[in-house]
């Protein structure tokens with residue numbers, strides 16, 4: 303009984319925190335009319351607010367539907383932070399797809415961002431069942447030059463399923479790697495890889511996110527785009543977002559509530575945008 307009360311108590315605190323954060327976001331947020339930076343204005347008008355339907359969206363929908371129709375279960379390796387939904391490690395595939403993956407609207411936006419920036423190399427930190435990977439893969443193929451995509455997942459069973467999906471859907475530019483994030487990124491320090499787009503969607507703890515940020519800083523170029531998921535998910539993640547914005551290498555940031563986009567363009571004055579999508 304006490305346990306149930308505690309769970310309800312923490313769920314209420316979590317919900318109130320999110321409502322407060324969202325109201326603050328709405329208060330500060332703007333649209334393209336308040337943006338004077340040509341770089342950000344173009345991104346908003348040609349990408350964020352592009353409401354036209356795209357033929358590629360059908361592939362994303364098909365990928366999602368195939369997972370939502372899958373009522374088999376898998377044993378997942380739980381990495382602790384992030385699961386406010388599941389209590390057991392035996393999980394129904396359809397439910398993972400519904401709760402842990404990117405939403406349909408965000409997947410379309412991720413597709414457009416990939417299409418817009420045309421990065422030639424992409425890193426995704428947190429594959430799960432590959433819903434966002436699908437958007438990255440289809441988005442990069444849509445410009446005719448398939449980016450190399452590395453996607454990282456610590457749970458072998460989850461990745462095995464994602465991998466088989468990538469094969470079925472011919473996402474042949476995706477290199478799925480089963481690894482704990484830190485150990486992969488530590489090794490990366492020794493290599494010469496660089497990623498033009500990184501989607502951070504794994505461990506949403508302050509320490510881990512800042513560690514990944516620091517470990518990946520040596521890979522940045524003037525064109526690099528980093529997307530952090532869930533920047534208002536907890537007070538810790540809001541602190542992370544403040545620290546990232548202040549970093550001397552960071553110039554432009556865009557807070558869209560769910561995502562924080564980070565740019566390192568040297569020609570841009572430091573400026574932080576809060577944008578309603």
Ligand SMILES: C[S@@+](CC[C@H](N)C(=O)[O-])C[C@H]1O[C@@H](n2cnc3c(N)ncnc32)[C@H](O)[C@@H]1O
Nearest residue numbers: 381403404428429430433434456482483503505
């Ligand atoms: C939110 S899900 C990713 C969702 C995915 N990007 C999508 O939109 O479909 C985060 C994933 O990261 C994995 N993960 C979390 N912490 C990890 C860690 N420290 N090392 C490796 N994998 C981790 C979890 O197993 C989970 O599948």
